[in-house]
Amino acid sequence: MPRLGETYELAVEEISKSREEYQSEAYKAAGLPPAPAVMVEDEVAGQGPEIIPEKLEAVIRRHLQMPPPAP
Numbered sequence: 001m002p003r004l005g006e007t008y009e010l011a012v013e014e015i016s017k018s019r020e021e022y023q024s025e026a027y028k029a030a031g032l033p034p035a036p037a038v039m040v041e042d043e044v045a046g047q048g049p050e051i052i053p054e055k056l057e058a059v060i061r062r063h064l065q066m067p068p069p070a071p
Contacts, residue, residue, distance in 0.1 A: 004053070008060055 005012035021027060022035045022060070037047040038056055045059040046052060057069050 004057055004060060008064060010060065 010017050033044045033047050038045045040059045040063050043059060045056045063067060
């Protein structure tokens with residue numbers, strides 16, 4: 001993700017919490033996806049083993065109103 005942040009000049013924020021915090025009712029009430037996950041703005045771009053760099057890049061480009069990446 002840092003590579004994509006540099007490529008697209010984005011601020012990347014990494015949030016790390018204990019397993020207990022991720023499983024707490026307060027975390028669930030916040031409406032955030034279960035960890036690990038990657039979000040771009042309010043869209044879940046990937047979660048768990050489904051965090052695919054190409055998909056993440058496509059979501060970033062869509063949010064920046066850019067055409068999809070070339071295949």
